[in-house]
Each structure stands twice: as structure tokens, then as C-alpha cells.
Amino acid sequence: xxxxxxxxxASTEQEHRGKKVELLVKSCTLAMTWLLIIPVLAIIIFLVYxxxxxxxxxxxxxxxxxxxxxxGIWGPLIGTFFLVxxxxxxxxxxxxxxxxxxxxxxxxxxxxxxxxLAVVNLAGVPSIVHGxxxxxxxxxxxxxxxxxxxxxxxxxxxxxxxxxxxTKEALASVxxxxxxxxxxxGATKWQxxxxxxxxxxxSGILTGVILQVARAAGETxxxxxxxxxxxxxxxxxxxxAMVPYGLEDRFMALSYHLYIISTQWQNVPExxxxxxxxxxxxxxxxxxxxxxxxxxxxxxxKKW
Amino acid sequence: MSTIAPxxxxxxxxxxxxxxxxxxxxxxxxxxxxxxxxxALMNVSVNIKKGIITGLIGPSGCGKTTxxxxxxxxNERYGNVTTTGDIEILEKNIYDSDVxxxxxxxxxxxxxxxxxxxxxxxYDNVLFGMGIHDADKSLSKSNRNDIVExxxxxxxxxxxxxxxxKSRATTLTLEQQQxxxxxxxxxxxxxxxLMDEPCSALDAxxxxxxxxxxxxxxxxxxxxxxxxxxxxxxRATDECIFMLLGEIIEHSKTSxxxxxPQHEKTEMYIQGRYG
Numbered sequence: 001x002x003x004x005x006x007x008x009x010a011s012t013e014q015e016h017r018g019k020k021v022e023l024l025v026k027s028c029t030l031a032m033t034w035l036l037i038i039p040v041l042a043i044i045i046f047l048v049y050x051x052x053x054x055x056x057x058x059x060x061x062x063x064x065x066x067x068x069x070x071x072g073i074w075g076p077l078i079g080t081f082f083l084v085x086x087x088x089x090x091x092x093x094x095x096x097x098x099x100x101x102x103x104x105x106x107x108x109x110x111x112x113x114x115x116x117l118a119v120v121n122l123a124g125v126p127s128i129v130h131g132x133x134x135x136x137x138x139x140x141x142x143x144x145x146x147x148x149x150x151x152x153x154x155x156x157x158x159x160x161x162x163x164x165x166x167t168k169e170a171l172a173s174v175x176x177x178x179x180x181x182x183x184x185x186g187a188t189k190w191q192x193x194x195x196x197x198x199x200x201x202x203s204g205i206l207t208g209v210i211l212q213v214a215r216a217a218g219e220t221x222x223x224x225x226x227x228x229x230x231x232x233x234x235x236x237x238x239x240x241a242m243v244p245y246g247l248e249d250r251f252m253a254l255s256y257h258l259y260i261i262s263t264q265w266q267n268v269p270e271x272x273x274x275x276x277x278x279x280x281x282x283x284x285x286x287x288x289x290x291x292x293x294x295x296x297x298x299x300x301x302k303k304w
Numbered sequence: 305m306s307t308i309a310p311x312x313x314x315x316x317x318x319x320x321x322x323x324x325x326x327x328x329x330x331x332x333x334x335x336x337x338x339x340x341x342x343x344a345l346m347n348v349s350v351n352i353k354k355g356i357i358t359g360l361i362g363p364s365g366c367g368k369t370t371x372x373x374x375x376x377x378x379n380e381r382y383g384n385v386t387t388t389g390d391i392e393i394l395e396k397n398i399y400d401s402d403v404x405x406x407x408x409x410x411x412x413x414x415x416x417x418x419x420x421x422x423x424x425x426x427y428d429n430v431l432f433g434m435g436i437h438d439a440d441k442s443l444s445k446s447n448r449n450d451i452v453e454x455x456x457x458x459x460x461x462x463x464x465x466x467x468x469x470k471s472r473a474t475t476l477t478l479e480q481q482q483x484x485x486x487x488x489x490x491x492x493x494x495x496x497x498l499m500d501e502p503c504s505a506l507d508a509x510x511x512x513x514x515x516x517x518x519x520x521x522x523x524x525x526x527x528x529x530x531x532x533x534x535x536x537x538x539r540a541t542d543e544c545i546f547m548l549l550g551e552i553i554e555h556s557k558t559s560x561x562x563x564x565p566q567h568e569k570t571e572m573y574i575q576g577r578y579g
Contacts, residue, residue, distance in 0.1 A: 107383065177420035181485070183381055185492065186409035187436040195436070196422055 047278040054275035063234060064252075068261050068268045073276055075234050075244065076257035079148075080283075082245055083223065083253055084216045086152035091159045092209050098160075099167025099205075104193055123161035128221040130158045135225040149247040151227030158222050159212040166208025170201040203298030210291035214284040220255040228256040230264075254280050328392075329354040329496055329526040330375055335389035337370060337379070344370045346550040348389070352543075357518065357527040359541035359558065361534070363579030367550040368530045372498050375528070376412040377405050394495060410437055413489030417501040419481035421473035421488075426465050429473045429484055430455050433492045455490040459483040459517055479510030483517060497521060499529040503536065515540045534574055538562055546570045 048055075062072030106112040125133075134154025144150040174197050182192040198205075220228075227250050234244035245251040258276045261268045330352040337345040344367050352358050360368040373379045374391060377398060391398050398408055410433070421429050430452045434440040440448065452469065456462040461483045465476070473484055482502060489497060499518070503511040518540055521527055531537050537544055537558065544561045546554040546569075554561060554570045565571040573579050 175420075177416065177418060178422055180378075180416070181420045181422060182432075182436070184376060184378055184409055184414040185433040185436060185489070186406040188406070191436045195432075196424075200423055 044281065047274055047281060050274035051271055051278040054269065054271035055278065059275055060279065064231065064257075068231075068265050068272065073254065073257060073279060074241070075232065076252040076254045076276070077279070078242070078244060079228075079251040080217050080254040082148060082243075082251065083152055083155060084213050086148060086247070087155035087159065087216050088209065088213065090153060091156035091163055091212070094156070095160045095163030096167050096205060096209075099164045099171065100193060100198075102164070103168045103171040104189060104197065119161045119164050122157075123165065125158075126221075127158060127219050128224075130154055131221040131224050131226060133157070134222055139226055145248070146225070146227045146229075146250055147248045148227055148245050148251050151223040151251070151253075152247075154222040154226045155216045155219065158219065159216055162212055162215070163208055166211075167201075167205045170204025170208065171197060173204060174200045203295050206298075207291045207295045210287060210294070213287045217283055217287070218255055218280060220253075220259050223253055223256060227251060228253050230256075230260050254283075327353050329394065330528070331390075331392040332371075332374070333390040333392075335371075335374065335391060336387070337367075337374065338386040339370075339382075340384045344550050345374070348550075348552055350545060350552055350555060352526065352528060352545075354526050355523050356542040357522055357529060357540060359537040359544040360528065360530045360547060361532075361537050361544055361573075362547035362553075363573065364532075365549075366547040368547055369500055370550075371547070372414075372500055372528060372530055375496065375498055376409045376414060378409070378414065380405075406437070410492050411495045413486075413492065413494040413497045415482070415485050415489070415497065415499040415502045418505050419478055419485050421476070421481045421484050423472065423474055425470045426456075426473045426476070426484060427452055427469040429488050430491060433488055437492065439492075451491050455487040456484075458490055458520075459487040460513070461487060477510075479506050479513060482506065482510070482514055486517065486521075494525060496526045496528065499527065501530050501532060504532065511536070534576070546573065548573075 059072040060077060061074050063075050064073065065071035102112065102115065106115075131154060134150060134157070138144045138150040138153045139146055142150075144153075178196050178200070179192050182196055183189075187195075229250040229252060232244070232250060232252055234241060254276060258273065258280065261276065262273050328351045330350075332348050332350050335345055335348040336343065348367075348371060360371065362368055370379065373382075374387065375393065375398075379385045379387070387399075393408075393412070396403065422432060424432070428435075431440055431448060434443075434451070443451070453462060453466075456465065461480060464480060473481065476484060482505070486497070486502075502518070503514050506514060515536065518527060518529065522542075529541065531540075541558045543556065544554075544558045545552055546561065546565075546567070548569055554565060554567045556566070561570065562574055565574060
């Protein structure tokens, strides 16, 4: 008793209640965090389990045969690869250069604000609208016909805003004092960007670009009307199997292939559908891991 | 108590015989500067002499840093700035159309409050300025090494870093970083070195060493140093300019300014009664 009386820091009744609330909030937030992991794990486990009978090297390297009931997914896989490659060749330089302009050169006036607003809004456009835009703009207006180039352009437009935004953020994270030091020695803005700003923001920029690979590979809607096709006869081996599609050819793609065999085609083995889905998820995870690893590597190198 | 009189009290003195016109390194005439609508400098007319250390003192927001940034026209990079009046540096009006801002900044170095070495190696930091002015193209490797060694010796950093020239400049201590920031100006052979509170991020020992370094730059360079530290202004400068609310109140020899201030506001400020 006496020790309690002498304790000037004894906790009050209110504090006891506060502690309970604290515990409750902590466990709730923790539970919600774990809840996030459940769908991710569930999807992966479910997919791999269902896909297991189909998964093999041949599944990856063979072309679909006998109305998709046999063979593999080589055509769609290489088609997706080319789609991503061409769209990045278009979107990455455009987006990075635009981001550099917006962050390093543009003054804060209404034009800049308007462009920034446009970028934000472009990022919010649903992918099916991008698809219809691509159909109108590239296929009909520019007369590209439905082909790899038209689809890549459409996907490029879709990925641009995120590339621009992540480039801007990466550049903005380079301390202003570096730029000030350069300018005060008489460096032009471009010298400053080339020698100091870009080397120190390249990890962030590339992470943004790589994350868009996953998006470009996964979307169906933008390529639906602009170049994807259900089935195209491609060679089983040799150069023509490695590079089956030219820029003006229609092409198969994983996302579209999955859509077709799941909804439009009869008698496709279950495992093929899940196999295709598992390969797509695997690709996305692989690309994301690559970007995370890359970021860790580059971040370890820079210190200020 | 009287309000601040706008006229400038300048104590004339002749350090070495008769004063000549080319004793002045920097001369401003009726310099006014606005950030948007806010007037940061008002009718500033000042002559800063060649080869000595001039201190800029005054309370926060009085325009010291703004005035410093006028001298290499870096203010123009900070957006909405309007300037009227003249600035002559080495007898040349720096707002003339035939003045290259890059060459101006090459011959007027700037050192900052927070040491800001670039996130590259110590070696590359020293040569960075030559690189951006394409002055290093014709240099052989041994020439470059000589320049790096000479510059680092001049700031008393060579012995400390000679074995790790290739390591990142940002791994140095703050004091070493600040010395490096001074060293990287030297290969460009500047005439003037501007310093914006160069010691305020340093500890006592660092301050002493950097002050000694600044002291050693006298004669070879014209040094203009902004400081909040009265004791430092007293120790490290030859002349002092006291500024208040964008105006120059008093400009005289440091010893005179501190011992016998001509203006009431100067006296109150150096006694620490405000600011």
C-alpha cells in the first residue's frame, strides 16, 4: 500500500483502458495485414495445384494444337514477349523524357499543371477504353490495321502515365542541393541531369518501367481489338519460331489466349487454362522480383 | 528610438596607400530585387574590395543570401525574380548581353551552408567543374592527378584523403565535405568565392579549421562570407556589411564596425539586442 502511495508515476484508470485500445488497434491492423497475404497465397496455390498436370517445359515451348486441346503456349508466350518489348521501346523513352522535362525544366505555370492533370487522368482511364482508343486512333485513323504495332502503341499509351509519374518521383527524390552545386559551378541543366540527377535516380526510373512490364503483359482489353488473334500458325522450331510475328502481323498473346480458351473454346483441358494463368502469374512475379532485386542492388550502391 | 535611416554609412579608410578604382572586385549600384511582389533588396550600392574577406551580417531574412546569390546570377534559377540596378564584377556589368552566365559562375565560386559534395568520388568532385567546362579534355591523367592533389593540398585535405580518392565524397565528415566543396572550386581558378554560412553545419573544431582555410584564401581570392555568427564575423573578416530588411545599413572595416558602429541599429544588433 505504502509503496503505491509513494509512487508518483502510478498509472491511472484511464491509462488501463488506453492500453487495451492500443492492443486492440495493433491486433486489428496486424490481422488486416495478414489478410492481404491470404488471397495472394490462395490464388498461387490454387493455380499451381490445378495447373500441375499441364506444367512442363513442353507446355511452354510447344504451340497450341488440335484446337487448343493439345500442345502448349509457345505462340502466346512469345507474342506477349514481343508486345511488351515493342510497347516498352515506344513508352519508356517517351515517358522518361517527358518526366525529365516535367520535373527538371518545366516552370510551374498553367501549361505544366494542365499536363500533370492530363497524366493523372490518363492513368485512370480503364483499359477497355484504351483498347477502343487504340482501335480508333491506330487501326482506323492511322491505318495500321490490326497488328503487333497497333497493339503495342495502345499498350504504350496505357503504360505511359505510370512511367512518367515514377520518373518524376525518382527525379524529385534526388536532393536539390546536388543540382544547386552543379548550377553554381556553371553547369547547364542538361549537364546536371546527365552527370548527377539521372545516375542517382535511374533505379527508381527503371523500377517504374519494369513494373509496367507486368501490366503490359497482363492486360487483355487494349489488345482485344488492336491486334491479338485467336490462333496463328507459327513454326515449331528455328528462327520463325523465335520471331514469329513482324510488326504488321497479328499475334497471339497470353492474356488473350487465356480469355479464349476459358470462355470461347470447347474441350480445352482444365489444366491448360490454369497452366496458362499460372505462367502469366509466374511471369508477373518474376518481373516484379527482378525489379525489387534491381532496386535493392542500385540502392546499396548510392549513399548520401 | 528613431527609425532606420535609409542612408548608408560608409567609413572610408585606406588599407594600403591610396585607393584605386580596380581595388573593387564587386560593385553594385542601386540594386533592387523582388521575389514576386516581395522586395528583398532595396537600393543596394556596395563596393567589395579585391583580395580581402568581406562579411555579410544581419538578422535572418535581411537579404544577405539574396545579395550573395545576385553576384553569380544564380537567383535566376529560383523562379520569379526581378532585378533592377547594376552589378559590376571585375569592371564588367554582369547583366550585359555579352556575359556568359556559365563563365560568370566559373569565375565566381559558391560554398553553401550545408556541405553539398556531389555523390561521386572525391577525385571526381574536384575535377567536376573542369568537366562541365570541357577544360579537362586535353588533360593527361597525370595532369589531372596534379590538379586534384594541388586543390586538396590547398584546402588541407590531401593528407587525410589521398588514400581514398576513389571513395564517395559523401562518406567524408561534414568538415571534410565542406573543405572539399571549397577545393572543387579551385581548379576553375575563380576570382571570387562566395560563402553562405559555410560553418553553420560544423562543430567547433570544424569551424576553426574551415575558418583557417578561409583565412588562407585571402589575397588569392576575394571572399564574401555570409554569417550569423558575430564572433566569427569578428574573427574571420576584414570588412563587414550590416544589412537589415533588404538595405545596407553600414559597411566598414570589421574592427571599426564592431568597436565603433556608426548606426544605432548596427550597435544593437552586434550587441545581440535583436535578430
